[in-house]
Amino acid sequence: MKNRREFLVKSALGVAGLVTAPSWLQGAPSIIKSYNKPNSLINGVQIGCITYSFRSMPDQSAEATLKYVTDSGISAIELMGDPAEHFAGKPVxxxxxxxxxxxxxxxxxxxxxxxxxxxxxxxxxxxxxxxxAAWKAGVDMRKFEDLRKMYKAAGVSIYAFKPNAFGKNNTDADIAYGMKAAKALGASHVTLEHPSDDAHTMRLGKLGEKYKMTVAYHGHTQETFNFWDTALAQSPRNGMNLDAGHYIAAGHTDLVALINKQHKRIMSMHTKDRKTKANGQDNLIWGQGDTPIPELLNMMRENKYKFPATIELEYKIPEGSDAVKEVQRCLVFCEKALS
Incomplete structure (x- = not known):
């Protein structure tokens, strides 16, 4: 009986990757649940990652994407639509x-x-x-809940969802589907490119109110200090998916002031290192551009801002490396900045 019990314990630990864990850990079930899981919450600042960062990786399934995320050390993400939707049965x-x-x-x-x-x-x-469209109309939201549970079991939460469901040509049914899927995934907000259409941001905000889902608008170098003002005034369910790198590349110098003013409406902040407009606007390995990433992260820590800083890998991946290694590099940069 004793040998059988030891075998079962070792088998369970082996599945969890804990056979070689220290003896004190093997006797602590509450600790075992979080052992060897990623944790990118650093000194109160949640470092996340948009799964778009792994677009160059060969397998784009939900399972492979989860492996890329955990191998990178990331514990919270903005999830692109395809991995989740194909997991839920979207036609290929x-x-x-x-x-x-x-x-x-x-x-x-x-x-x-x-x-x-x-x-x-x-x-x-x-x-x-x-x-x-027919699939969206009849999809079982429990499929998205299953994906959320799978990610949660691996130590990864989903704070934002970005499917192709919120454009001007999408129906109200499409938008409702996207918001319901986001809720099933555990996301607090959905993201999309700002449509530059006040009627559409009003529409999305009102649908967000109906389905209790915040809509966060992303911008590129068209971002300005007042870029989001109309959408924010239209609905409490309209928010910001600020991109710090693009804002710097646009040539602005008031990024810190913008964050301090709008931090309650910023749902997540894409983080990348870009050169200013005067310096060519290039996307560079972190630490080589003009985005004041350490200053931004420390401002978030000091002010206890709760929105995540989302790693978005857009610089050219060096030869011999891959997206997972480069996201790891970005996370190490954040760790050093916040240490």
Whole structure:
């Protein structure tokens, strides 16, 4: 009986990766639950990552994405739509959208064969979009809950969700689907590119109120100090997905003042190191650009701002490295800045 019990204990620990854990840890179930899990909450500042950062990795499934996240040491994420949606059963497309784009750009220079090919590709894409719409209308939200549980068991929480569901051409049903999926994933907000359309931000804000989901708008170098003001005034469910790197690249010098003013409406902050407009705007390895990342992180710590700083890997990955290693590098940079 004793040997059998020891075998079962060792088997359970082996599954959890704890066979070689210290003896004191093996006897502490509450500690075992969090052993060897990522923790990117550093001195009160939640460092997160958008899973877009792993776009260059070969497997884009939900399971592989989780492995990239945990291997990077990240414990909270902004999740892109595809991994979660395919996990939940979204139809998979084999359509070459790049080819549709390239052929469409040729305009009147298309050959007869190219015209026929483009027509066929567009018909296939229309049929696929109808299949996706039907899937969204009937998807079981428990699938998204299952994904949340899988990520949570690995030590990863999902604070934001970014599916392709909130554009001006999306129906109210599409938007409702995206917000319900985000809630099932445990997210506090959804993110999208700012549509530069006041009527649409009003629409999203009101739907956010209905479904109790905050909509956080992302910007690129069009960001300004007042960029989000109209959307924020329209609804308490409209918020900011500030991008600190793009803001610096736009040439602004009032980023700290913006954060201090709007910190209650900032849901998450994309963090990257870019050069200023005067210096060429390049995306660089952290520490080589002009984004004051250490100052921003320490300001968040000192003021106890609760929104996460989201690592977004956009610089060129060095030869011999990969996205996981580079996100790790960014996290180490944050750890040093906050130590």
């Amino acid at each position: 497309s084999s359509i070459d959208r790049g080819k549709i784009y390239r052929l469409s750009r040729k305009g009147e220079d298309l050959t007869a064969n190219e015209i026929a090919e483009l027509k066929e590709l567009k018909a296939e894409n229309t049929a696929y979009e109808k299949a996706v």
